[in-house]
Amino acid sequence: MEIDLAKKRNSGKAEQNKKAKKEALTSAAFDLFTSKGINKTSIADIAERAKVAKGTFYLYFSDKYDIRNFLIANKAGAIFHKASAAMNARTSSVKTFEDKILFLASNIIDQFIEDPTIVRFLSKNLSWGIFKHDLNAVPAENGVDFRKLYTDALAQSDVQYREPEVMLFLIIELVSSASYSAILFREPCSMQDLKPSLLESIRGIIRSFQNCP
Amino acid sequence: MEIDLAKKRNSGKAEQNKKAKKEALTSAAFDLFTSKGINKTSIADIAERAKVAKGTFYLYFSDKYDIRNFLIANKAGAIFHKASAAMNARTSSVKTFEDKILFLASNIIDQFIEDPTIVRFLSKNLSWGIFKHDLNAVPAENGVDFRKLYTDALAQSDVQYREPEVMLFLIIELVSSASYSAILFREPCSMQDLKPSLLESIRGIIRSFQNCP
Amino acid sequence: MEIDLAKKRNSGKAEQNKKAKKEALTSAAFDLFTSKGINKTSIADIAERAKVAKGTFYLYFSDKYDIRNFLIANKAGAIFHKASAAMNARTSSVKTFEDKILFLASNIIDQFIEDPTIVRFLSKNLSWGIFKHDLNAVPAENGVDFRKLYTDALAQSDVQYREPEVMLFLIIELVSSASYSAILFREPCSMQDLKPSLLESIRGIIRSFQNCP
Amino acid sequence: MEIDLAKKRNSGKAEQNKKAKKEALTSAAFDLFTSKGINKTSIADIAERAKVAKGTFYLYFSDKYDIRNFLIANKAGAIFHKASAAMNARTSSVKTFEDKILFLASNIIDQFIEDPTIVRFLSKNLSWGIFKHDLNAVPAENGVDFRKLYTDALAQSDVQYREPEVMLFLIIELVSSASYSAILFREPCSMQDLKPSLLESIRGIIRSFQNCP
DNA sequence: GATGAATGAGTATTCATTCAT
DNA sequence: TATGAATGAATACTCATTCAT
Numbered sequence: 015m016e017i018d019l020a021k022k023r024n025s026g027k028a029e030q031n032k033k034a035k036k037e038a039l040t041s042a043a044f045d046l047f048t049s050k051g052i053n054k055t056s057i058a059d060i061a062e063r064a065k066v067a068k069g070t071f072y073l074y075f076s077d078k079y080d081i082r083n084f085l086i087a088n089k090a091g092a093i094f095h096k097a098s099a100a101m102n103a104r105t106s107s108v109k110t111f112e113d114k115i116l117f118l119a120s121n122i123i124d125q126f127i128e129d130p131t132i133v134r135f136l137s138k139n140l141s142w143g144i145f146k147h148d149l150n151a152v153p154a155e156n157g158v159d160f161r162k163l164y165t166d167a168l169a170q171s172d173v174q175y176r177e178p179e180v181m182l183f184l185i186i187e188l189v190s191s192a193s194y195s196a197i198l199f200r201e202p203c204s205m206q207d208l209k210p211s212l213l214e215s216i217r218g219i220i221r222s223f224q225n226c227p
Numbered sequence: 228m229e230i231d232l233a234k235k236r237n238s239g240k241a242e243q244n245k246k247a248k249k250e251a252l253t254s255a256a257f258d259l260f261t262s263k264g265i266n267k268t269s270i271a272d273i274a275e276r277a278k279v280a281k282g283t284f285y286l287y288f289s290d291k292y293d294i295r296n297f298l299i300a301n302k303a304g305a306i307f308h309k310a311s312a313a314m315n316a317r318t319s320s321v322k323t324f325e326d327k328i329l330f331l332a333s334n335i336i337d338q339f340i341e342d343p344t345i346v347r348f349l350s351k352n353l354s355w356g357i358f359k360h361d362l363n364a365v366p367a368e369n370g371v372d373f374r375k376l377y378t379d380a381l382a383q384s385d386v387q388y389r390e391p392e393v394m395l396f397l398i399i400e401l402v403s404s405a406s407y408s409a410i411l412f413r414e415p416c417s418m419q420d421l422k423p424s425l426l427e428s429i430r431g432i433i434r435s436f437q438n439c440p
Numbered sequence: 441m442e443i444d445l446a447k448k449r450n451s452g453k454a455e456q457n458k459k460a461k462k463e464a465l466t467s468a469a470f471d472l473f474t475s476k477g478i479n480k481t482s483i484a485d486i487a488e489r490a491k492v493a494k495g496t497f498y499l500y501f502s503d504k505y506d507i508r509n510f511l512i513a514n515k516a517g518a519i520f521h522k523a524s525a526a527m528n529a530r531t532s533s534v535k536t537f538e539d540k541i542l543f544l545a546s547n548i549i550d551q552f553i554e555d556p557t558i559v560r561f562l563s564k565n566l567s568w569g570i571f572k573h574d575l576n577a578v579p580a581e582n583g584v585d586f587r588k589l590y591t592d593a594l595a596q597s598d599v600q601y602r603e604p605e606v607m608l609f610l611i612i613e614l615v616s617s618a619s620y621s622a623i624l625f626r627e628p629c630s631m632q633d634l635k636p637s638l639l640e641s642i643r644g645i646i647r648s649f650q651n652c653p
Numbered sequence: 654m655e656i657d658l659a660k661k662r663n664s665g666k667a668e669q670n671k672k673a674k675k676e677a678l679t680s681a682a683f684d685l686f687t688s689k690g691i692n693k694t695s696i697a698d699i700a701e702r703a704k705v706a707k708g709t710f711y712l713y714f715s716d717k718y719d720i721r722n723f724l725i726a727n728k729a730g731a732i733f734h735k736a737s738a739a740m741n742a743r744t745s746s747v748k749t750f751e752d753k754i755l756f757l758a759s760n761i762i763d764q765f766i767e768d769p770t771i772v773r774f775l776s777k778n779l780s781w782g783i784f785k786h787d788l789n790a791v792p793a794e795n796g797v798d799f800r801k802l803y804t805d806a807l808a809q810s811d812v813q814y815r816e817p818e819v820m821l822f823l824i825i826e827l828v829s830s831a832s833y834s835a836i837l838f839r840e841p842c843s844m845q846d847l848k849p850s851l852l853e854s855i856r857g858i859i860r861s862f863q864n865c866p
Numbered sequence: 867g868a869t870g871a872a873t874g875a876g877t878a879t880t881c882a883t884t885c886a887t
Numbered sequence: 888t889a890t891g892a893a894t895g896a897a898t899a900c901t902c903a904t905t906c907a908t
């Protein structure tokens with residue numbers, strides 16, 4: 015019995031060790047991807063920075079694109095979860111569907127401003143494909159699920175909207191695409207300056223989906 | 228003098244020859260970029276398809292990214308010029324600023340639908356950077372200039388708009404980003420189905436920039 | 441004493457377990473060697489197919505070539521032992537030395553036809569070196585020993601033969617070499633078609649070793 | 654015109670240069686294959702020994718097995734052509750079909766004895782597959798063609814033979830297989846000692862194919 | 867004995883770029 | 888101008904072997 019316990023303790027340690035290795039690899043990869051770009055990052059680079067042997071990389075990921083996808087899903091998931099959690103925390107002040115969406119958008123943009131590397135990485139990848147397919151891969155840690163939040167907001171809304179899926183798609187595409195240009199290249203202006211117009215444009219999009227009574 | 232004449236005659240032919248070679252190279256590069264992707268296309272590939280020696284490539288372009296940029300400017304320029312020309316041809320029927328912008332957007336989307344390879348290539352490259360910097364490099368063949376068209380339309384409008392530059396930026400980002408997903412992956416739906424909502428969203432954006440009287 | 445008994449009991453089970461593991465490893469190796477070839481078979485492959493950890497492989501064999509040699513000796517031994525047993529079973533009908541050798545050759549060829557993977561594996565390895573050195577390593581399970589059979593047949597023969605060792609060598613080389621080509625590639629024809637000529641050729645070889653009176 | 658001549662001279666040199674490079678590569682590969690074995694020879698090894706850059710290898714051969722096949726065809730071709738030429742040179746003294754075949758076999762065995770590396774390389778590859786497929790790839794330099802020689806010898810023979818193709822197959826398999834063991838490992842004896850018995854065995858095989866009148 | 871995570875040397879192959887012709 | 892042979896750095900991926908548990 016003691017042996018069994020020891021084994022369990024051991025395998026617990028091994029398990030922890032593996033998790034640490036994976037974390038080291040993903041962290042190293044993220045740093046390199048955002049600084050040098052994916053193309054110029056080699057597996058040797060990632061392994062070296064993670065202080066791990068080259069072969070070890072292949073115990074955790076099948077290739078560069080495997081780790082990239084893992085990162086995309088994780089980073090994108092974190093962004094959405096964080097925004098959802100923030101809204102849940104002060105649900106009282108935001109009433110209408112429009113206000114809720116704008117709150118979420120604003121929060122996501124703020125996250126982008128705070129950590130521009132995440133925009134560089136997700137760049138033009140934070141789009142519908144990821145949202146739809148990879149997001150589910152990352153479980154909401156705190157029980158707040160972005161998609162459920164959106165559906166609930168729609169259900170609670172007095173105003174009816176056509177094609178809510180398409181509306182969400184267009185908003186996400188606009189935010190990610192505009193953020194890339196504004197945050198990374200200040201084109202056509204800084205995100206600080208762009209944000210009000212961007213949020214108003216989102217409001218414009220939302221209104222264009224209202225069912226007129 | 229005879230020598231000079233000979234040279235001129237030669238250089239005339241040579242000039243033509245050079246243009247043909249450059250055209251062959253860009254055409255080959257476009258085909259390969261859109262079918263295999265830029266990363267998997269080598270200079271040897273391009274030269275082979277253009278029926279030109281590998282060394283010759285370097286007489287016309289400095290590297291793969293040089294020819295890519297040349298292509299982006301050219302292809303994007305052609306799209307905008309074509310749209311501008313189309314609007315000029317039937318300027319009578321479209322009156323308001325909103326209508327003009329929607330006409331241009333609709334025309335560009337139709338061009339994308341007709342030739343999806345161009346969306347794949349420009350994809351997420353048809354962004355503000357290109358629009359602002361590279362577009363000018365391509366002269367409007369028929370004297371119709373997209374930027375001038377936009378400025379004129381603004382000037383002729385009864386309605387006043389805040390930050391017209393930002394408005395145009397957001398519209399272009401939305402169109403190119405949404406086209407990529409819809410046309411290439413039918414996500415979240417086909418472009419046929421998306422187009423009405425997309426145009427209405429653009430209208431929503433435009434209205435959000437109106438100066439309320 | 442109790443401890444000793446326990447140990448014995450354990451080592452009995454352990455002994456069985458070890459044999460099963462070794463059997464699993466050799467069986468897995470044979471399958472892989474004959475399907476993918478030795479070069480493309482890794483120790484990881486063998487361990488995985490044997491459902492054993494990679495490190496365990498090294499408890500039984502020193503490397504890939506060690507297990508290959510073990511397999512060659514075993515498989516070749518089995519072939520010769522089976523042929524010998526078959527001849528012993530119907531010794532009455534085959535009288536002369538020539539007939540005995542041809543019976544053995546025929547039986548071995550039939551075994552090859554029945555299981556072509558064995559030809560692929562032994563192929564050009566079933567040569568004199570193995571025959572002479574490794575075969576002894578495999579004990580004849582049923583007390584029938586090929587080499588003894590051969591010596592006895594010679595002793596009982598009315599006809600005298602020069603260099604019986606060389607004669608046997610040439611026959612074995614011819615059979616294994618021809619079988620490889622005919623059975624695996626049907627070159628120059630199927631083994632069915634080749635067999636009569638092959639057996640007659642063996643007869644020709646045997647006669648060329650006869651001491652003329 | 655002078656330019657054209659110069660170009661021709663140049664391209665002649667270039668052509669020569671290429672031939673020299675290919676020769677250097679094949680020669681280096683042969684040395685390494687026979688000393689270290691094919692498996693332990695890397696393309697880097699071959700290139701280094703040929704005093705050529707690694708990449709250059711791939712301008713001439715697609716991979717290790719490509720150059721191996723090229724070598725097999727060439728070396729095997731040379732062996733057969735040399736034997737054929739030798740027989741043609743003293744056709745007078747050898748009369749019967751049997752004598753002709755034995756002369757060729759003896760000559761080939763002597764070549765093997767003289768250059769054992771060639772046996773190590775062709776080893777068990779100098780078999781029917783090569784003979785039938787690769788031999789034709791190498792043109793007989795001096796107009797003496799082994800296969801024609803064989804056919805002519807059959808036609809001129811007073812004795813008739815069944816299945817001459819199969820007969821030739823069995824002889825080639827026996828010679829190459831026995832040479833490998835005898836020359837490289839002196840098993841079961843040196844080739845000097847084996848040769849008489851081997852030739853007599855071949856005679857025995859030939860006789861087993863005679864059509865009895 | 868058994869495990870399987872970790873290692874890092876080894877290898878094939880690609881490809882941008884140069885340069886003699 | 889045009890060519891294409893040559894280069895060799897760069898890179899992805901494999902795998903035998905070890906060793907702490």
